[in-house]
Amino acid sequence: MIENSSSEPKIVKPKVPNTERISLMTKPRLILRSVLAVLGLVTIYSLVTIDMAGLKLKDAFHSLGLNLNAMFLHPNVGQDSWSVLLRGLSTSIALTLLTTLLGAVIAFFIAVFSARNLSPTWVANTLKAVMAFIRSIPTIIWVLIYSAVMGLGANAAVVGLTFHSIAYLVKAYSESIEETPQATIEALKASGVRFWPIIFQAILPSIVPALLSWTFIRFEINFANAVAVGAAAGADDIGYYLFMASGFYFDFHEVGLIVYLLLGFAIILELISMRLRGHYLKSN
Amino acid sequence: MKAKYSSPQQFFRQRRMRLTVVLVILLLIYFGSVLLVNFNTFSSLAQIPAGLVWLFKTFIPNQHTTTYLGPIFYQLWRTLIVSISSTICAALLSLIFAVLGAKTTSPNRVLQLTVRFGASLLRNIPVVAWAMILLFSFKQSDFTGFLALFFMTLGYLTRAFTETIEDLDTEKLHALQAVGANYFQCVFCGVLPEAASTMTSWVLYMIENNIRDATLVGILTGTGIGFLFNQYFKSIRYDAAGLIVLLIAALVIVLELTSTQIRRAIA
Numbered sequence A: 001m002i003e004n005s006s007s008e009p010k011i012v013k014p015k016v017p018n019t020e021r022i023s024l025m026t027k028p029r030l031i032l033r034s035v036l037a038v039l040g041l042v043t044i045y046s047l048v049t050i051d052m053a054g055l056k057l058k059d060a061f062h063s064l065g066l067n068l069n070a071m072f073l074h075p076n077v078g079q080d081s082w083s084v085l086l087r088g089l090s091t092s093i094a095l096t097l098l099t100t101l102l103g104a105v106i107a108f109f110i111a112v113f114s115a116r117n118l119s120p121t122w123v124a125n126t127l128k129a130v131m132a133f134i135r136s137i138p139t140i141i142w143v144l145i146y147s148a149v150m151g152l153g154a155n156a157a158v159v160g161l162t163f164h165s166i167a168y169l170v171k172a173y174s175e176s177i178e179e180t181p182q183a184t185i186e187a188l189k190a191s192g193v194r195f196w197p198i199i200f201q202a203i204l205p206s207i208v209p210a211l212l213s214w215t216f217i218r219f220e221i222n223f224a225n226a227v228a229v230g231a232a233a234g235a236d237d238i239g240y241y242l243f244m245a246s247g248f249y250f251d252f253h254e255v256g257l258i259v260y261l262l263l264g265f266a267i268i269l270e271l272i273s274m275r276l277r278g279h280y281l282k283s284n
Numbered sequence B: 001m002k003a004k005y006s007s008p009q010q011f012f013r014q015r016r017m018r019l020t021v022v023l024v025i026l027l028l029i030y031f032g033s034v035l036l037v038n039f040n041t042f043s044s045l046a047q048i049p050a051g052l053v054w055l056f057k058t059f060i061p062n063q064h065t066t067t068y069l070g071p072i073f074y075q076l077w078r079t080l081i082v083s084i085s086s087t088i089c090a091a092l093l094s095l096i097f098a099v100l101g102a103k104t105t106s107p108n109r110v111l112q113l114t115v116r117f118g119a120s121l122l123r124n125i126p127v128v129a130w131a132m133i134l135l136f137s138f139k140q141s142d143f144t145g146f147l148a149l150f151f152m153t154l155g156y157l158t159r160a161f162t163e164t165i166e167d168l169d170t171e172k173l174h175a176l177q178a179v180g181a182n183y184f185q186c187v188f189c190g191v192l193p194e195a196a197s198t199m200t201s202w203v204l205y206m207i208e209n210n211i212r213d214a215t216l217v218g219i220l221t222g223t224g225i226g227f228l229f230n231q232y233f234k235s236i237r238y239d240a241a242g243l244i245v246l247l248i249a250a251l252v253i254v255l256e257l258t259s260t261q262i263r264r265a266i267a
Helices: A027-049 A057-073 A082-113 A121-136 A139-150 A154-178 A182-190 A195-233 A238-247 A252-283 B008-037 B041-058 B063-101 B109-124 B127-138 B142-167 B170-178 B183-221 B224-234 B238-266
Strands: none
Touching: A027 B063, A027 B183, A027 B238, A057 A252, A057 B127, A082 A121, A082 A154, A082 A195, A082 A238, A082 A252, A082 B008, A121 A154, A121 B238, A139 A154, A139 A195, A139 B041, A139 B183, A139 B224, A154 A195, A154 B041, A182 A195, A195 A238, A195 A252, A195 B127, A195 B183, A238 A252, A238 B127, A252 B109, A252 B127, B041 B238, B063 B109, B063 B142, B063 B183, B063 B224, B063 B238, B109 B142, B127 B142, B127 B183, B142 B183, B170 B183, B183 B224, B183 B238, B224 B238
């Protein structure tokens, strides 16, 4: 009998090298998920505890449907006339132009002093903090405050809107200025160019596209704000007629017409902004 | 601009000319607007310092103000969670709309145009109109404020999300399609994970923005912190109104700082 005398053959198994476990759950992902989870929980809590004031949802949505139908399918001029409404619309547009222009000019000069590469750090930081504070207070509150100081009317609306525009634009402008390479400024300073020529000859021409696009964004925001603020400040613009039609006469036909007018202007603005953006992308 | 200039002098002359024309146009626009609006530039600008002084004198909270702290904090908290919940609900819906409406993932062109048009409509109906229409049907309740913020946010986020999806690299999507992934696999495994952090930062921005808008919506619909401010302001309890302004500013700044931190962490 043949016997295999040798013991069990030695089998060499390949060893699994020590690899690190690869997890798809990276830290940013984890933070992202936990942020979303917290927000979701707050949402659920808020929806459960929201005060509905004994509302019957079915009736409410039914009446909403009726009102929307009256607004969008049967618009008419109601209490006011076409000329009054069109004048109101042009006042709103003028208000927007005025506040954006004033805001842009003042904001540019403040932005120069709040850019870190142009002015001392403490000046820049103080200005930025003040602007952040102004920005964090809603436009409507600024307008209300100034209407208490100056009395109701266009002046309060203009000053209130401009205030918020300045704070918004200073942030945008100073960030654009800070993108100018330090070397450019150093070189000009070294060759003896003074402060204002550096800004108007070197920095301004290179950031004009960025400034224009930020100003245009602010223009759109200001238009929405001008309409919203009209009612509060009594600036006799389209927002005032909108507020009267919806809050006092309950004339949803007129509300519909005003909304159509505003939509028309907003669409024109959007077309301009699309063309501007196309132009801006092409030139880069 | 590749215009040829024969000399530096000519270049500078041309530039000065162009600048002058632009300045003249801007001045014309300015004075036209001043006439239309009836704005007195100098007397108004001169009143700004006086306004600020008045503000700091009358809006400073005093020891009497602490009696208002209870209702103010309660309404501030309600406003915060209503603006968070309206943003999140709108974000969920606009995510679906954005996937259906973005050029790269849209099933068909009609849907794409519908989504665009709908979002533009929602965005451009002014806050005043939203607040008033909803107030009429939903009465004076937190839910009215919620809905007004919800509809506006829906319009903004649909546009932002659509643009985020369109900005993504289309090659990954093509690669997924080439290996045989179906539409849903493409969307859930190719598009959404990639866009998630940008979209979250849009959501955070909208929450901040909604707190600010909540004030206006509150004044118009009689809910939340805006209503409380309006009430104190109209009844000349300026110390309490000032406290509200300070607290709103503090809340917005805290939110801004937190969301900057979160954005940096998830980028």
